[in-house]
């Protein structure tokens with residue numbers, strides 16, 4: 001094959017927790033982890049869920065479909081999983097050497113309590129089946145963490161799994177914290193949309209969104225309503241709320257229900273402020289459920305209010321990234337993706353009902 005084997009070793013993982021926003025949080029952590037261990041990070045496809053019931057028909061979207069690989073190389077060695085499996089695995093990671101790696105705790109869920117349940121259930125099984133991977137054995141670990149900014153932790157990993165004996169660490173879940181650690185947020189500057197994605201984004205903007213435009217993320221589906229019911233002012237952190245209240249538990253501000261599930265009144269108020277600030281000519285609304293078009297069009301009758309409802313949610317993210325101002329949801333990791341991208345490009349973001357900024 002054209003690819004050279006990297007003797008410093010590889011990290012593979014299944015982005016097996018949560019939907020896109022969660023997977024993206026995990027990706028940044030995995031990237032830092034791979035850099036810390038100085039192993040090549042194999043870029044898994046993104047798991048796109050289509051419906052909740054069996055038979056599962058998850059899509060495994062190649063990393064490259066949505067993002068560029070080259071900019072990531074500036075930070076650390078990475079390789080798309082499709083390339084790893086086609087070009088390197090046959091010789092260097094043959095079926096008889098495929099071990100899965102997990103915390104001892106995770107193995108408690110398996111029948112013999114000694115194996116990683118790496119292929120049990122959805123999305124675990126379908127993910128590895130997509131690459132025809134079965135595991136012959138498991139490697140369990142404890143007392144290790146994924147934050148390799150702690151140099152002592154790097155030594156511990158290398159001692160437990162030296163690259164010459166364990167060239168491939170295939171994790172059953174992302175080797176990363178959730179939500180993303182604050183020190184990894186800036187790694188987002190190496191995450192760039194693919195040319196194909198940007199071409200679509202530019203087309204949508206040219207056709208429908210006279211600048212300046214305000215981008216709005218309305219996270220208001222049923223799942224979100226239930227999630228926000230846990231918010232009662234007593235704890236600051238839920239999913240991505242650190243982006244509004246701060247990441248440090250000791251100094252975090254109060255997280256309110258209105259920040260998690262803003263009322264119509266608050267939505268209109270926050271958008272009005274943004275429209276005024278950038279003298280917007282149009283508004284782009286992204287949502288998982290209710291775009292509030294009648295309310296927004298009534299309130300902003302001089303502006304064009306556009307909602308696309310794209311088949312691929314990532315198109316919403318990429319458009320929101322290009323807005324002249326973005327108003328998002330404090331708690332949503334879907335919003336957080338946009339927040340990070342905009343921060344890296346020095347573009348402004350505000351949040352519904354956020355009194356902390």
Ligand code: GFB
Nearest residue numbers: 018019020021022223224227286287288313316332333334
């Ligand atoms: O991305 P995600 O983890 O963000 O999951 P949250 C929300 C999913 O809902 C996205 C869809 O991946 C999309 O598929 N979605 C949300 C949207 N907003 C939009 C939008 O504006 N446009 C489009 N097209 N699709 C949390 C999860 O969601 O929700 C937690 O992270 C949990 O695991 C919780 O499930 C209830 O952080 O917003």
